Amino acid sequence: MKAYREFRSDLPDKTITGTSFCRPVGPLSSVIIKPLNNDKPIIWTRRLESHMDTSEDSTFLQDMLMGNTLHLLIKVYDRLQKYRAQQPAPLLDSTQGLAQDLAKELHSVVANPETTELLYLLSKPHVQALLSVHDMVSQKEFDPRLPPLPPLPDYIEKEEDSIKIVCLVKNQEPLGATIKRDESTGAIVVARVMRGGAADRSGLIHEGDKLKEVNGVPMEDKNPEEIIPILAKSEGAVTFKVIPGTKEPETIDNKIFIRALFDYDPQADPAIPCKDAGLEFCRGDVLQIVSQEDDTWWQARRHGDANLRAGLIPSRQLQERRVTLQRPAVLFHPLRDLKVFDTGLRKSFRLSRKDNTSQRVRQKMGKGHASIHLPIYQEILPYKRQPEEPYRLVLLTGPSGVGVTELKRRLLLSDPESFSITVPYTTRERKRHEREGVEYHFVSKHTFEKDILNHKFLEYGEYKGNYYGVSLDSVHRAVAESKVCLLDVKPNAIAALYTSEFKPYVVFVKPPSIERLRLSRRKAKVLSSQNEQTPTKIFTEEDFQDMITSAQAMENKYGHLFEKVIINDDLAMAFTELRNELTKIETETHWIPNTWAHV
Template structure:
């Protein structure tokens, strides 16, 4: 039988040690007694107690059972409106500590352990009662980028709504514990010192599972939408309608984006990250690329494309194009070296990652305009691209209902939904001069500040 204990203050422990030492006849015990009763050490212990009381706002222990392995009686108070930082669960009629939250008063007391049973709270027996206090664990720490937004106030499954951590898509989270696979503990990056308690966020597998379940239900409803079943069906017909949620959920789980582990990366001075500009056809991203190339030709360069056509009289291999045989082009294409490729008048054209690497190795910044589908090849290379989505300006109100405008808005939504987790920055191209200045600011920042990138790029 166990009961949670709080902080045993240093002075109390010191007195207990002194009483034990005084009964001893050993010379070492006499020397240690002298040290413990010296004015300097007494002052140090008193200062320690004062600081502990201010930080944790705890009371001294009232009493301790002789058999400390069995029962402990303690007092712990929270400061202001800070939670104690502990959650409990019910096991039959017992109230068990479920988790101790990182950074809370309970963890700082260092005497509460997961799995302990609570017998009384403020003198009131709790066995047989249903409680919901509302995890301590530093088992696996990492940083992740969130690929979805989360609001704990709208989540009926979060163990303690007050401890839930809200975040937006694209936020970087510092995960401090994954002991509970369903509910991780985390801080928003940079907020560790501002918020004393870690918050609860859905674990990766748990989030994937419930999103997959939503999708299977939606797809199932779409499948049977508008169908009216009136006739009595035989066994063979009923078999066709059987729904296997486990199978369908497993099918969707891998495609559901939740978190991506990230690490800080500072680009070397002689190896600049390529800049990939992504956007719909009328976003102006190609014009912005051309503007940067003309503004600073010594700093920026484009990758020389490959082609299987014959060079014209004025063309030089490696300047306008890299002229290669069809067999060589198709071999690199099969090896996944082309970020994009196509065929025109029976000739193949494309941008090879080797061409991008040549610009990077020269010390210049490679500027690319790509279709979002090309990002898969670029991101799986060792080039570490910095991806900027160029959003077209909002249309004038009088043209808002035109077909072209609706198609553009739909294309923007589709790109952001399907590829938004790959974007490092977004620029709305309302005015070219402002967009150029913002592009240069973002590119300059890569030389000054480390950036969050997928962890496997660093490892």
């Protein structure tokens, strides 16, 4: 802030200190603006009257100097001076994300006037704009002390009449562009511009531009590997001398969202053009696609991430080729360890893993079931159930003995008005205490086998000479009850239900480590095989190992279908986690495959 002073012998100095104003007592002739940090004022001498043609000019200047706006600006300036020497760093650079998390938590608590008011304030556009500006400043580290932009060069080669000089102010953020050598011309060109990065936001550097110089250093004789360190070490103003390319920028629908169905670490990918430009993600992360111009490497950003700069991810075509090469060894290994047919419906409907030689276990999938593509990316869209729509079908799956049936039982007991289950079919004789359509639907063996041929069963099996099975009709009836239908199935039965009609929410119940299994299940019991005298027995070390092996095999083959993975180390905690998750999918917006959208 400069101080202005008009020397007059006949009038005292009139002062604006930044927090107080003194109105002149005579004609406006002298003003002093004194900084509050005791800095020596910079004196500027000028006759004000000589520049004022009318009294209106004098009135205007006087009103401006005495106005509240200037008062507030000076006050803000004074406050900022206190922090300038301290050079404070932001405590948090993602306040928008923090506000979103807070809003989610407030939605889940009991409503009261305070929470309602806070939610209202957080939703105001002025508050959101303030948080957005805060995040932009804290992430980009704007510094007013950066050097001024250098002037344009006095001489430009005649043959380069289309050349342009681009100057970007570089901070700790990467420039957001990759380079390569053109195979036909040998020139260094911009291979891609990362959406949302510094180069993209400037609007001055585009894909296909030829890079001639960086800070005056010629680039013609350098390899891309030599140029990258030069750019990385550059600070402040970085001047690029480029020849504009002729390629038109790509336009893309920024509303394309995908769910990643595999883990990806760019630092471990030898094929990526630039490891630092890659975007690391985990299976289940929601990504927004911002560029598919490159058939091999897409540009994407993680949904909800405060950093708007996109990163490189493998395209679907590239990753499918990789999966095809790995499939025999990793992703589609047959479930050799899954020897148990288990719907989790009744204890008598279970077979021990030792019964595979004495019992015939048959599971068939009907014609027309949904095919599952290679687990790469799943295009998704936001979804929130409307009051007139049926509830999503909840599918629980996991290896035998992990606790799927017990979790389903606890859910049903906790709220029978909200949850329902399917009624299975069987060919065995009805016991005295059993009722038709309650415990089972009792049918003849001929009818059951006829329904098998007509593909009416989602799952079925044979135990001690009797058939047991779950029909698709029973699922339809349970869903029609206007309740959340709970169904535990083997993973290979999910495909038959993976449709827009059911919109299944698939929960995989996973065992903990074998050490934790030994502690948590040391006194628990598992169902025995039919050859043993007692119906249950204590878990053995072999049971634990089979459980973990089966879970890994399930996850390898069907993990792309699981929306939620719950590790059942403690049954009470697993139940609470599952119950909270099912509440969220009924009350909050979440993601579903775009193929489930209503046409």
